[in-house]
Amino acid sequence: MKTSIALAGILLAGSSLVSAQAINGAGATFPYPIYGKWFEEFRQKNPSIEINYQSKGSGAGIAQLTAGTVDFGASDMPMKDEQIAALKVKALHFPTVIGGVVPTFNVPGVTDLKFSQKALAGIYLGKITKWNDPLIAKANPGVKLPSTDVIVVHRADGSGTTFVFTDFLSKISPEWKAGPGSNTSIKWPVGVGQQGNEGVAGMVKQTPGAVGYVELIYALQNKMSYGAVENAAGSYVKADLDTVTAAAANAAKSMPADFRVSITNAPGKNAYPIASFTWLLIPTQIPDAQKRAALVNFLKWMLADGQKDCAALGYAPLPKQVVLQEQKQIAMIH
Amino acid sequence: MAATATAPAPSRPGSRSKGDEVAHLVTLAFAATVLLVAVLLVWNLWGASAPSRGKFGWGFLAGTNWDPNALDFGALPFIYGTVITSLLALVISIPLGVGAAIFLAELAPPGFSSACTFLVELLAAVPSVIYGLLAIFTVVPLMREYIEPALKTAFGYLPQFQGPILGVGYLTAAVVLAIMTVPYIVSISRESLLEVPRDQREAALALGATRWETTFKVVVPYARLGILGSIFLSLARALGETMAITMVVGNDTTLHASWFAPGYTIAAILANEFAEATGKMYTAALVELGLVLFLVTIVINALARLLVVATTRKGSAKAQ
Numbered sequence: 155m156k157t158s159i160a161l162a163g164i165l166l167a168g169s170s171l172v173s174a175q176a177i178n179g180a181g182a183t184f185p186y187p188i189y190g191k192w193f194e195e196f197r198q199k200n201p202s203i204e205i206n207y208q209s210k211g212s213g214a215g216i217a218q219l220t221a222g223t224v225d226f227g228a229s230d231m232p233m234k235d236e237q238i239a240a241l242k243v244k245a246l247h248f249p250t251v252i253g254g255v256v257p258t259f260n261v262p263g264v265t266d267l268k269f270s271q272k273a274l275a276g277i278y279l280g281k282i283t284k285w286n287d288p289l290i291a292k293a294n295p296g297v298k299l300p301s302t303d304v305i306v307v308h309r310a311d312g313s314g315t316t317f318v319f320t321d322f323l324s325k326i327s328p329e330w331k332a333g334p335g336s337n338t339s340i341k342w343p344v345g346v347g348q349q350g351n352e353g354v355a356g357m358v359k360q361t362p363g364a365v366g367y368v369e370l371i372y373a374l375q376n377k378m379s380y381g382a383v384e385n386a387a388g389s390y391v392k393a394d395l396d397t398v399t400a401a402a403a404n405a406a407k408s409m410p411a412d413f414r415v416s417i418t419n420a421p422g423k424n425a426y427p428i429a430s431f432t433w434l435l436i437p438t439q440i441p442d443a444q445k446r447a448a449l450v451n452f453l454k455w456m457l458a459d460g461q462k463d464c465a466a467l468g469y470a471p472l473p474k475q476v477v478l479q480e481q482k483q484i485a486m487i488h
Numbered sequence: 489m490a491a492t493a494t495a496p497a498p499s500r501p502g503s504r505s506k507g508d509e510v511a512h513l514v515t516l517a518f519a520a521t522v523l524l525v526a527v528l529l530v531w532n533l534w535g536a537s538a539p540s541r542g543k544f545g546w547g548f549l550a551g552t553n554w555d556p557n558a559l560d561f562g563a564l565p566f567i568y569g570t571v572i573t574s575l576l577a578l579v580i581s582i583p584l585g586v587g588a589a590i591f592l593a594e595l596a597p598p599g600f601s602s603a604c605t606f607l608v609e610l611l612a613a614v615p616s617v618i619y620g621l622l623a624i625f626t627v628v629p630l631m632r633e634y635i636e637p638a639l640k641t642a643f644g645y646l647p648q649f650q651g652p653i654l655g656v657g658y659l660t661a662a663v664v665l666a667i668m669t670v671p672y673i674v675s676i677s678r679e680s681l682l683e684v685p686r687d688q689r690e691a692a693l694a695l696g697a698t699r700w701e702t703t704f705k706v707v708v709p710y711a712r713l714g715i716l717g718s719i720f721l722s723l724a725r726a727l728g729e730t731m732a733i734t735m736v737v738g739n740d741t742t743l744h745a746s747w748f749a750p751g752y753t754i755a756a757i758l759a760n761e762f763a764e765a766t767g768k769m770y771t772a773a774l775v776e777l778g779l780v781l782f783l784v785t786i787v788i789n790a791l792a793r794l795l796v797v798a799t800t801r802k803g804s805a806k807a808q
Contacts, residue, residue, distance in 0.1 A: 213764035217771075237766065305654060310739030310756075312764020334557070338764040341555040346656055346750045347739025349760065356624060361632070361655060 175444050180208040181215020181228030184314045184369060185251055185432045188467050189228070192460050196452055203448040212314050213338060219245060219435055225445060227435035230314020231338060232414035244438045246487065247413040248453060248480055249431040251461075251469035252402050254370035254393040255319045256380035256428070260358050261285050262300055267381040268293045268390045271427075274383065275327035277304055277365060280344030285363065293384070307357045307366035310347030312338040318430040319367045322418040326427075367428075370398065371468035385427040386419045397426035398470040406473035413480070429470075438486055446487060453484050530782065537776035539768050548776060554741040556761070561773035563780050565743040569658065569751040570784060573733065574726035576662030576747070577669060581722060584666070585673025586715060592674065593681035594703050605678060612671035620735035623664040628655040628736060631663065636748055651746035654738065659747040661737040665729060669722035676721065680714020681707060712799060720792045727785055730755040754781040 186209035193205040208214075212229035219227035220240050232247060257269055264285075269277075270293040276282040282289055286299040309316045320336035334340045348357045351372040358366040370393045373380050382390040391397050401420040409415060419427045436453070440446035457477050464471040472480075544551060544561060551562015588608075592601045632655030639659075643649040684707045692702040708715070738750020739760060754777050765771045 211763035213766040216766060234766075303652060305652075310734065311760040312762075337557050338766070339556045339761050341553070341557065341741060345740065346654055347760070349734055349739075353735065357656070360624075360629060 175203050175448055177203065177205045177226070177445055177448055178208075178224045179205065179215075179226040179228060179434075180210050180218045180224045181435070182212045182230045182314050182432055183209040184230050184253060185228065185469070187371070188251060188463060188469055191463055191467065192452075192456055195460075195463070196455060199455070200448070200451065203452075205448075205452065211312060211338075212317075213312055215435070219437075225440070226437065226449065228433065229435060230430065230432045231317040232416075232433060233435065245435045246438055246483055248434040248436060248483065249413055249472060249476055250434055250456065251464050251471065252398050252417075252429055252431055253318075253469055254398040254401075254426055254429045255315055255322075255367050256370050256373050256393045257365060257367050257383065258355060258358050258373060258378055258380045259365045260360075260362055262302060262362050264297055264299065265379065267297070268384070269381050270384045271326040275323055275330055278306060278308075278323060278343070278345070279327070279329060279333070280306070293390070302363035305361055305364040306342075306345030307354050307361075307364050308342050308345050308347055309350070309354060309367075311349050313350075314338060314430075314432065315351070315367070315369050316340065318418060319428060321416055321430070322428045325416075325419040370394075374468045383427055385423075385425055386421050387423045387425070389423050391424065391426045393426045393428070395465055395468070395470045397424055398429045399473065401425040401427065401429040402431070402470070402473050402476070406475040409476060409479055413476075413483075431472075436487060438488070440487060450484055450487055454481070457481055530779075533775055533779040533782065537772050537779055540772035540776040543769065544773075548773075549780065552743050554757075556765070556770050559767070559769045561769075561776075563754075563777055565741055566752050566754045566757055566777060567780060567784060568743060569661075569737065570727060570753040570755070570781065572747075573658055573661045573665055573737065573751075573753060574723055576659065577665030577726045578719065578723060580663065580666035581669045581673055582719060585670045585718070585722070586677055588670070588674045589677035589681060589715070589718075590703060590708065593678045594699075594707065605675065608671045608674045612675060616668065616729060616732040617735075619664060619668050620732035623660070623667075623732060623736045627664055627667075628660055631655050631660045635663075640748070647745045648747045651744070651748050653748050654750060656736050656738040656750055657746075657748050658737065658744075658751045661733050661751070661753070662747075664732050664736050665726045668729065668732060669726055672722045672725065673715075673718045676718035677711070677715045680711040680717070683714070684710045713796065716792075716796055716799070720789070723788060723792070724785065727781070727788065728755055729753075730759045734759055754778075754784070 186207070189207050189209075193207055197204055207228070212231055215224075215227035215229055216233060216237055218224045220237070222242065227245070233245070238245070257274065259267055261267065270289065273282060273287070273289045273293060276287070276289055283304055284301050285304055286301045291299055317336060317338045320330075320334065320340055324331040324336045334343060346357065348354045348366075351368045354366040355368050355372065355376065355378060358364040368378070380393070382392040385391050400422055401417050404420050404422055404425065405415050405417045413431070413433065415431070417429050417431065420429070434453075436449060440449065457472070457480055461471040461477070540548065540561060548561065548563050549567070550564055551560075552564045553560050553562050554565065555561070592604055596604065632653055636653045636655070636659065639649050640653065688706050688710055689702055692706040697705065733753050734756040737753060737756055739752055739756060740750035741752055741757070744751060758774060758778060762774050765774055
């Protein structure tokens with residue numbers, strides 16, 4: 155009995171020793187690598203603040219924010235109007251980084267491919283079933299395309315990556331917009347679903363004739379080859395940090411006040427068309443002064459020093475104008 | 489058990505009966521917890537699925553569309569996928585598992601038998617994600633390059649063996665489930681075969697039966713209940729298996745007749761879509777799928793019980 159009391163005492167003492175101000179967040183998995191790095195770096199600079207982040211998915215992040223079980227949320231897809239209406243405390247969207255989604259393929263004998271908008275939509279609608287289809291061949295003069303069946307691979311788990319990809323397809327194809335539409339999970343007209351970037355990449359890698367889509371950072375980290383995509387200006391652009399940043403440049407000039415903006419199929423000759431911001435969702439009212447101060451400090455740090463971490467991890471940093479606009483929005487937290 | 493329960497009460501009813509009472513209450517509380525968890529589970533699923541039940545009614549079970557954007561949900565592709573992958577898995581794993589168990593219990597040298605049993609029990613403890621990885625890197629290519637093309641050539645006239653070969657799909661999922669469930673069947677069946685009394689074998693041999701006749705006409709029927717039990721346990725595992733299946737079933741919400749085609753199971757779609765599900769109706773439909781999985785499990789378990797009762801009666805009738 156005595157030992158157990160002593161033990162409890164030690165445990166209590168221990169917990170009070172490490173009782174830094176804990177802030178809990180949940181949401182998107184796509185930015186998790188950089189969020190993890192940010193929260194850790196921030197904790198090292200401010201040992202009294204500990205930010206815990208559960209990368210459970212954008213949907214879960216929004217749901218937990220709505221239920222009030224976390225201090226902040228994170229999402230790869232801007233909140234919809236009805237989701238905002240369901241919030242008890244209004245939340246602010248803070249773009250953090252920009253990511254891209256790239257098409258990856260396994261076509262026997264082909265190392266480089268260009269995807270026109272019509273071809274990409276046709277493939278995912280199930281209308282293009284052979285690799286030597288004229289629509290694919292037209293954009294790839296000189297490439298010897300085999301008559302292999304096209305095997306479409308998509309994400310099976312609900313994902314912000316799927317949202318970005320289907321948001322792009324909805325913009326370039328009226329048929330896609332009217333049919334499958336855009337969301338984190340949709341009804342795919344054709345194809346095989348696999349879990350996560352690694353599932354899609356693995357399936358594409360081992361299946362001749364397969365085509366799939368993965369996050370740019372995943373493709374970069376694994377040194378995968380991926381295709382160029384036709385953008386709104388009609389030029390074929392391969393995703394990298396520069397072209398993804400270029401996609402945000404236009405949005406930066408006319409950013410809506412609430413930051414809810416889609417940058418897929420962005421104008422600009424050098425803009426990569428399948429790109430998106432990812433957002434932190436911060437409540438406008440945080441009653442706990444300590445937590446509020448901690449989150450505000452984190453946001454300020456993230457918009458300044460934090461942005462320098464982006465490139466190393468394969469994310470494109472925010473354009474300057476967006477950073478300035480976000481710094482103003484911080485004042486709305488009280 | 490029954491004998492101890494009806495044994496006369498101890499002569500000194502003092503402290504001992506009090507202790508009994510406490511033990512009775514404590515164990516009762518534990519037993520009640522199990523029941524309570526089951527009831528709470530159903531209660532919760534029932535409550536959280538209300539929007540979906542209200543909108544789709546019984547049509548949910550027969551609906552074949554699953555469209556999170558149009559908020560139109562039907563469970564049939566998932567029910568079909570769950571049941572067909574589990575049944576196909578059993579078709580493969582029952583002969584394999586029971587055959588191996590008979591060999592290990594009846595024919596194998598003891599040293600070899602215990603070594604094998606150890607390995608089999610080890611297999612039963614392997615996490616399912618490991619089986620999933622094994623499946624992706626070995627079973628899927630094997631199915632795509634050799635087994636499915638061979639089946640297509642041999643049985644191509646049946647709708648189940650038509651269509652493009654992708655390597656992932658119902659059949660591959662069933663093969664992976666079979667690999668995962670064989671250890672259960674082997675392990676439990678072997679135990680129950682070993683529990684068959686020596687007298688039974690000796691009696692059969694004394695009557696002039698050969699070794700094979702003894703095994704198949706006496707030992708296996710005697711151990712029937714244990715073997716059936718192992719099969720039901722595998723079935724339960726197959727119905728609820730999630731990770732490994734998600735990795736190889738193809739995750740396509742369309743209902744396909746072909747076993748080569750990508751499909752979906754209830755557990756797999758819950759694992760895939762629940763975390764990112766937004767909106768009341770979508771979440772409710774997924775919860776209702778959980779309820780349906782619960783029902784499917786209950787129905788299949790009930791059928792299994794009925795089968796046991798039926799075969800037991802047949803056995804006792806024979807004995808008379």
